[in-house]
Amino acid sequence: MTRKIQLKDVEKDGQVAAQLQAVSQTLNKAKKIVFVTGAGISCSAGIPDFRSENGLYSMVKSAYPNAVVKGKDLFDAVLFSNPVSTSVFCTFMARLRSCILDARPTPVHKFIKLLHDKKKLLRCYTQNIDGLESRNGLRVGVESKNTDVVQLHGDIHQLKCTLCGHKVNWSEPMRETLEEGMAPECPNCFEKAEERTTAGKRCPRVGCMRPDIVLYGEDHPDGDIIGRSIALDIRARPDCLIIAGTSLKVLGIRKLVRAVAKTVHEKGGKVIFVNQTGVASSMWNDVIDWHVETDCDTWIEDLRMRSPELFFKQASLTTGPAKSLKATKQKSTEKVK
Template sequence: MVKIVISDPAEIIEQRIAEVAAYVNKSRRALVVTGAGISCSGGIPDFRSSDGLYNLVKARHPGTVLKGAELFDATLFKDVNRIKCFYTFMAELKTLVATAKPTPTHKFLRNMQESGRLLRLYTQNIDDLEAELDLPAVQLHGTMASVKCTLCSASYAFSKEYVDAFRQGEPPICPKCEAIGEERSLLGKRQLAVGTLRPDIVLYNEEHPNGDKIGLQQCSDIKRRPDLLVVLGTSLKIPALKKFVKLAARTVHNNKNGITILVNKTPPTKEWEHVFDYQIMGDTDEWVRMTEAKLEDKPCLTAAWSRIQQRLKQQQLQQHSNDDEDEKENQAAIRLKKAAANEATTKRKSTGQTTLDNYRVSKRALSTSKPPSTKKMK
């Protein structure tokens, strides 16, 4: 893995950044996975900052002790106080999302699509900023653009009316369920359960309603043999996503010039050391800025690609040399083994030694041999 720290001096990282840009330029079937890190500059700050949403929710619901991660866990619906915290949090998040704008990273991905390099974009984000650029994305965790019923799964736009209700910690009644109830009441039928509305997102410990469809899409993309994998702004901690990224990386590495790139502010854990070829530590927008500059510099791209090919050729020559040395060692070991076997055979012949390995019993010899005498002695 090649490690690049964006904050390092340009003379240290410039060639490596140019090489990454050369790979991007050569790609024709890129898979991209994005996380929350690509949206921060668009107006959606880190939830855990001192003025972040977690602290805001805690201030409004001081009597409820709730960890940040628990706000995204499906088990919260078992507790009334946690439900109120959840809806307040979602109202504030929707307010931020409504004013957020696509970032340079989003625009870079749009350019990749327009240039024919992007095979598929998978996003963990629920901010729906991709839609503002008409950038089709597979929503791995749902979207804040809509709300859905907890009972009948009817879907509605996440309007200001629903935001105001959520902010009070109260889930609104589902209009479809309510209409069905009124109709049944007029007909004199018994009332059925009525659902409430919640954001159309997927929580921890919850099945994705489109999970099967997403799985089929991932299989289809893998079969198309992607030649580039770029992971942006995520530490890759969701088990299902980790599995997909590792599978995609193996597929990419089966291509002659296929490489994998991770861009994130925090370094990955050791399990990713042999998954990514380039680990770029820093802001995704800054990496995009540097990469776009290199993509516009054609002589720089040509020189970088030449260095890459020369390095690959040297690695191949070294591998062939290593293979030759291994073959020589194997042949030498075989010759030594044969020599030892021949020496042992010669020694047995000269000493008349017989071993069980050379011992054979003939049926004929047994059948023609005289049986021992059974005559009693006088």
């Protein structure tokens, strides 16, 4: 049965404080943690809300006033249904990446790095395409070997040819082309086309470059690789699962969470879900042990207060001057009482 913990009630409800203390103790004891993250952990990073009327979508929409595109479709393959919506996609991706480049890792990103440094992190699986984990020195990718964070939906910082699959990093000319609503030509295809033309042979098609991300409605090109990574981590027998900043609406992430949670429970571990909104209790009652109902960064601040030893030498996880270890422990004791 899922126990809901509303962090906003911690000051007036001793039961809430006791439950939060139990969560912190679980993390202190855990040795093999799997972390699953969604867009909610990047909200405070400086990346604007792309779906809201005043967010990044409205900025892009102003450049295409006649385009019939909804905010919820910005990550849907339906955008390639016509040239106008394809242009919207190109401009949106260019502007989104610019925002991501200016973003900064959040307390949650830093906490994931902390778990890694303490050798508690088995793996992080993220639905995000921003790659902010790499800013803290974590290795991101799709394969489990030598990878700390598996990117389930791709990486916006790489471009991939729609024809030959060739991958490149963004260049300034490519960024400008995408910003203008056009997909740049693939340099690999273009080079081969020139070689054939010079040799007097028929010129082949030249593919276009687009961000190397997986949209709704598309098959995942690295699905088998990610599946092997998940299987490897399950065999490692994790003893704790943290799910943060996702509403668990995507089928693939549901399967991942259920598979890992099953192993965690068999090991006697716990599943912790941190999100401002909940999920259907009937579907997740046998999967999630605690639902901490709050903003992800707020939970990290509370966790730091309750388990200062877990955050030792990691004062940068929260803003403002670091408190002494003795003072933090004293405040933690007062909160629990």
